[in-house]
Amino acid sequence: MPSNFTQDYGLDFQLCYDPEEITNGVGNHNSYTYHICVVGNGSFTAAQEEAFEERCKLAMKRLNIPVERVLGHKEFKGASTSCPGIDMNLVRNRLKKSLNEVKTAQKEEPKMPEYKKDAAPSKSLAKEFNATVELKITDGTYPQRPVMREEAAVMAYRAYEKAMNNK
Ligand SMILES: [Zn+2]
Numbered sequence: 001m002p003s004n005f006t007q008d009y010g011l012d013f014q015l016c017y018d019p020e021e022i023t024n025g026v027g028n029h030n031s032y033t034y035h036i037c038v039v040g041n042g043s044f045t046a047a048q049e050e051a052f053e054e055r056c057k058l059a060m061k062r063l064n065i066p067v068e069r070v071l072g073h074k075e076f077k078g079a080s081t082s083c084p085g086i087d088m089n090l091v092r093n094r095l096k097k098s099l100n101e102v103k104t105a106q107k108e109e110p111k112m113p114e115y116k117k118d119a120a121p122s123k124s125l126a127k128e129f130n131a132t133v134e135l136k137i138t139d140g141t142y143p144q145r146p147v148m149r150e151e152a153a154v155m156a157y158r159a160y161e162k163a164m165n166n167k
Contacts, residue, residue: 026076033076034059042085056095067095115145135162 025035036059038044038052056070070092073083121129121143133140137158147155 026073026079028078029076034063034065038084040085041083044086053095053098057099060095060099067092067099070095115142117141119143132159135159137162 022030023035024030025037026033036052036055038048040048044052059065060067060070070088072086072088072091073079074081075088119142120126129138129140129143132138132155135158137155
């Protein structure tokens with residue numbers, strides 16, 4: 001067991017990496033790789049799969065690693081091992097799928113409210129709002145939509161001009 005197996009969480013899971021430290025995971029490739037070690041050979045428990053996926057996605061995000069560069073021990077040049085004993089294409093596809101699901105969920109989240117162009121103004125504001133339309137300070141469309149700074153500036157300017165002309 002290498003000395004950098006700093007903690008042992010029992011049979012299923014070992015923390016054998018510190019993100020800031022070069023660890024011994026793959027001979028001749030340690031200096032530029034980030035290791036996740038799952039104990040077992042080809043058949044892992046659901047908890048192990050789950051922990052791997054969570055840690056892998058975290059590391060990918062943190063170190064900006066694309067899924068194509070998530071490799072199994074045996075896939076490294078010069079490695080003569082069957083480790084980790086599973087088809088890494090399946091692992092990568094699963095990661096890809098789960099990352100896409102996150103992306104889609106994030107995309108869908110901020111739902112903009114739908115503003116109607118010809119909506120009626122709120123009852124409590126209708127009288128004065130309609131007056132601003134009549135004065136051509138605003139055109140009366142989208143009465144509930146948030147205002148942009150440039151729109152607010154133009155409306156203020158129109159009101160100012162009206163006031164100056166009425167003097
Ligand atoms: Zn290995």
